[in-house]
Each structure stands twice: as structure tokens, then as C-alpha cells.
Amino acid sequence: MKIINVRARVFEWKGHTVPPQPHFCSNAMDLLWDKGDSMGTFRFHGWTVVEVETDDGLVGIGNVALAPRIAKAIIDQYLAPLVLGHDPFDYEYLWQRMYRSTHAWGRKGVAMAAISAIDIALWDLMGKATGRPVFKLLGGRTKEKIPCYASKLYRTDLGEMQAEAQRYLDQGFTAMKMRFGYGPKDGPEGMRKNLDSVAAVREVIGPDVDLMLECYMGWNLEYAKRMLPKLEKFEPRWLEEPVLADDIDGYAELNRLTSIPISGGEHEFTSHGFRQLLDKRAVSVIQYDTNRVGGITAAHKINALAEVYGVPVIPHAGQMHNYHLTMSTLASPMSEYFPVHEVEVGNELFYYIFEGDPTPENGFIDLDEHKPGLGLTLSQRYLDQFNIVE
Numbered sequence: 120m121k122i123i124n125v126r127a128r129v130f131e132w133k134g135h136t137v138p139p140q141p142h143f144c145s146n147a148m149d150l151l152w153d154k155g156d157s158m159g160t161f162r163f164h165g166w167t168v169v170e171v172e173t174d175d176g177l178v179g180i181g182n183v184a185l186a187p188r189i190a191k192a193i194i195d196q197y198l199a200p201l202v203l204g205h206d207p208f209d210y211e212y213l214w215q216r217m218y219r220s221t222h223a224w225g226r227k228g229v230a231m232a233a234i235s236a237i238d239i240a241l242w243d244l245m246g247k248a249t250g251r252p253v254f255k256l257l258g259g260r261t262k263e264k265i266p267c268y269a270s271k272l273y274r275t276d277l278g279e280m281q282a283e284a285q286r287y288l289d290q291g292f293t294a295m296k297m298r299f300g301y302g303p304k305d306g307p308e309g310m311r312k313n314l315d316s317v318a319a320v321r322e323v324i325g326p327d328v329d330l331m332l333e334c335y336m337g338w339n340l341e342y343a344k345r346m347l348p349k350l351e352k353f354e355p356r357w358l359e360e361p362v363l364a365d366d367i368d369g370y371a372e373l374n375r376l377t378s379i380p381i382s383g384g385e386h387e388f389t390s391h392g393f394r395q396l397l398d399k400r401a402v403s404v405i406q407y408d409t410n411r412v413g414g415i416t417a418a419h420k421i422n423a424l425a426e427v428y429g430v431p432v433i434p435h436a437g438q439m440h441n442y443h444l445t446m447s448t449l450a451s452p453m454s455e456y457f458p459v460h461e462v463e464v465g466n467e468l469f470y471y472i473f474e475g476d477p478t479p480e481n482g483f484i485d486l487d488e489h490k491p492g493l494g495l496t497l498s499q500r501y502l503d504q505f506n507i508v509e
């Protein structure tokens with residue numbers, strides 16, 4: 120089997136968008152004096168879809184959501200020529216080819232995200248060629264179903280957040296993640312508002328439901344050190360990305376500070392990046408996203424590392440490219456799940472582009488044993504709502 124074509128297209132959402140409100144979610148821009156459009160850093164309103172075609176008529180589908188037009192250019196100009204003419208089953212060789220030949224300027228960020236998209240498509244192809252779901256090629260079923268946590272609860276009116284939390288309980292979720300709206304620049308009042316929002320959600324969900332707290336890199340070390348002891352009484356399952364992804368020592372310090380586990384990794388790349396996090400005991404929960412970290416080939420290696428370090432892997436975002444890895448390793452106890460919603464930050468866009476992502480029932484998703492590959496197809500339903508860049 121040989122790869123005969125690589126097609127990368129950018130799907131840019133032009134349909135209705137719910138504008139996020141101020142203080143909707145803390146983020147890395149919050150520390151600057153001129154925040155401008157501070158929500159811009161986590162608006163993912165475009166997605167690159169990669170289709171890799173083989174000479175026996177199979178098409179593998181990969182995707183990447185970071186800097187989609189740049190990811191497409193990297194795929195078109197650099198990566199496609201490296202895989203054309205090769206057998207997708209030589210995935211490790213092809214991964215090394217892409218990684219090594221872009222090493223001077225790649226390694227992390229959008230170049231690795233672009234490599235991820237091709238790698239995901241190769242695994243989809245291998246599944247389709249063997250007639251097996253991808254998780255069966257990675258180790259198979261390690262759990263009956265995958266427990267999911269509902270991930271939204273952006274900072275809005277506290278009554279609205281409580282009603283939203285109640286909805287997740289009613290749907291059967293036993294874990295959920297909320298976002299902080301305030302950081303260092305918002306002073307004692309912002310600190311109190313942060314604590315009030317956690318108290319409000321905890322009040323509704325009670326002590327036995329897992330509550331995860333997301334900072335999205337909108338704090339700094341000093342602020343995080345002040346907040347963590349105050350948050351202990353709410354017994355969060357974890358506190359996520361308190362500081363910039365590059366501050367690995369900061370993560371390690373915070374992880375030692377209180378009983379609250381610190382999580383991170385959605386902005387880290389390859390097994391090399393994760394070895395550093397693990398060696399320094401910087402995170403107690405690993406949250407790679409397969410469509411950034413280096414694809415299924417890299418994520419599978421990180422799962423093995425995490426297993427020996429005894430650190431759980433709960434990938435960013437859920438979605439099929441992550442679910443197959445979660446299903447096939449004991450190191451991964453749970454998945455994130457973005458409730459389907461009108462397009463807002465853009466996390467939801469996956470459901471508008473693809474068909475086949477499972478919907479949780481009672482807080483669990485399952486993967487179909489009989490669907491070869493990842494189990495995704497391109498959706499025709501919303502095509503007119505996208506500007507598609509060929």
C-alpha cells in the first residue's frame with residue numbers, strides 16, 4: 120500500500136458565533152497591560168483537515184486545530200512530500216522523517232501539530248486497511264467504557280454556572296471542569312470572585328462529584344501560590360495550567376505546595392517534552408492532545424512513559440483521536456468531553472466538521488468495535504457554514 124495523495128484543507132467557521140463575555144476565561148494575555156481582544160488566544164474557529172489517500176483507494180483522516188492556515192502550509196510544502204509514495208504502516212519511520220527533517224524549526228508548536236495531523240491520518244488508514252478500530256491496534260479495550268468529564272462552565276453569572284452544573288449532573292456526569300475568570304491584575308476582589316465561583320459550583324454538585332479547575336495559563340507563580348491554599352477546602356480533582364507551559368519549574372513548585380494535583384500538557388509536545396514534566400514531577404495529570412503532541416505515534420509513547428511514572432493521562436479535548444488512546448491504556452482513566460454547543464470558543468467546532476464522535480450516555484462514552492479506523496467521516500451538514508481553503 121502506498122500513499123498517493125495528501126490533501127490539507129482549512130475549515131473556517133463563518134456561521135453564527137456566541138461572543139464570549141469579559142472574564143469568561145483567564146488566559147495568557149491577561150497579564151499584559153493592553154489585553155486587546157484577550158479572548159482571541161483561545162478562539163479556535165478554524166480547523167485543518169488532512170486526507171491521506173492510498174493506491175488501494177483508502178482515505179485516512181487527520182486533523183489539527185492550532186494555527187490552521189500555517190499548519191496547512193507546513194503540510195503542503197514540507198510534510199506531504201515526505202510521506203508520498205510510502206506505506207502508512209511504516210508510521211514510525213514516517214514520523215521520524217517528518218520530525219527530523221523539520222527539527223531546525225519544528226519540534227514544538229504548529230510544526231508538531233501539523234505532523235500530528237498526518238500521523239493521525241496514517242493510523243486511521245491502518246485501521247481501515249485492517250478493518251479494525253484504531254484502539255485495537257494500540258492495545259485494545261482496557262475499560263468497559265470511558266468515563267468523561269463535562270468541560271465548559273466558563274465564568275459567567277454564578278446562578279447560570281450553577282444551573283449549568285446542575286444540567287451536567289442531570290445528564291449523569293460525575294465530574295466537570297470549570298474556568299476561572301480572574302487573575303493577578305484583578306486584585307483581592309478578583310481573587311474573591313474566583314473563590315466564590317468555585318464555592319457556587321461546589322454547592323450544587325456536592326462533595327462527591329469531581330471538580331476540575333482551569334486557569335488556562337492566566338495566572339503567575341505568585342498568584343497561584345496564594346490561591347492554592349485557599350482552594351484546598353473545595354477538594355478539586357486538579358488545578359490546570361496555572362502558569363505558562365514553559366515554566367516547568369513553576370509547575371513542579373506548585374505541585375509540591377498543597378494537596379491539589381497540578382495538571383498540564385495540552386501545550387507540551389512529544390515524549391521528550393513529557394519526559395521533562397515527569398522527571399521534575401511537574402504535573403500530576405498529563406493532558407496532551409493527540410492532534411498537537413505528535414499524533415497517535417507520540418501519544419502512545421507518552422502513555423507508556425506515564426504508566427511507569429504512575430501519572431494518569433487524561434487527554435485534552437476528548438474527540439476521537441484521543442478517545443482511542445484512552446481506551447487502549449490503563450494509564451488513562453478518563454476523557455474530557457466538550458458538551459455540544461453553539462460555536463463559542465471553537466472547541467465545539469469538531470462536531471460541526473466531523474460525524475462519528477460519540478455522545479456520552481450517563482457520563483460514559485464507548486467506542487464501536489466494528490468501525491474501522493478512527494470512526495470519523497466528514498460531515499456534510501454544515502458545509503455551507505464554512506469557508507474552505509483548499
Ligand SMILES: O=C(O)[C@H](O)[C@H](O)[C@@H](O)CO
Binds near residue numbers: 144333435464466
Ligand atoms: O482544557 C481545556 O479544555 C482547554 O484549556 C480549553 O480547550 C480552552 O479552550 C480553555 O477553555
Ligand SMILES: [Mg+2]
Binds near residue numbers: 333359385435
Ligand atoms: Mg485546559
